[in-house]
Amino acid sequence: MTHILKLGGSVITEKHRAETLDGEALDAAADAVADAVVDGAVSELVLVHGGGSFGHHHASEAGVSTTHGTDDTADAIAIHSAMKALNQFVLSRLHERGVPALPVHPLSAGSRDEQGELSLPLGQVETMLGEGFVPVLHGDVIATAEEGVTVLSGDEIVTEAAVALDAERVGLCSTVPGVLDDEDVIPEITTFEDVAAVLGGSDVAADVTGGMAAKVKQLLDLGVPASVFGPDAISAFLAGEEPGTTVHGR
Incomplete structure (x- = not known):
């Protein structure tokens, strides 16, 4: 059974401070992953993490988003290098706990074509899973026809991977315990119209990937239910529970 778990950038970084890791939160997430993987509770796991204060900071400064690109090599390298640095932090925490990431x-x-359609071959990820590894992907920049490079969000990667790998369980770990209506967790979402009034964009100015509304729209297109939950529920998700909000289209 293939699980896909996305760690939001706001979960593992101090998103209001440029390139600042939230080490305590990342340690807790790595503990939960290690408990599930090393003990064998999860046989196939793909991890994806967002950009947080690493990629988002540079992308915002350069004016790059999922739809607006840049052909400036220095800007592209700055965003990509920041994401590789955050990815290395994640890998290091996992390796310390025996996770073969x-x-x-x-x-x-x-890449993206002229219409913005994404092509993301994942044969290498499928092979890694078959060999017992835990692939760790991340938000990044991606070559885009007529735009130079644009941002590829972690949420887009999750949806692409879920389809390509025929994932049976999908979980997005956010800073909140689910999709919220005021302070209450919405237990289930089946259409965007049901929650459009309560979903805004990200509350962080440097977020270039669309916030919770974009997450929900993408998850509704998946063929399997997805869970949106807070950091304390990572272990519950990996144990087979459906914490937080369950999102699935009809």
């Missing part, structure tokens, strides 16, 4: 950098794997 390997990096996958999307810039070298995918």
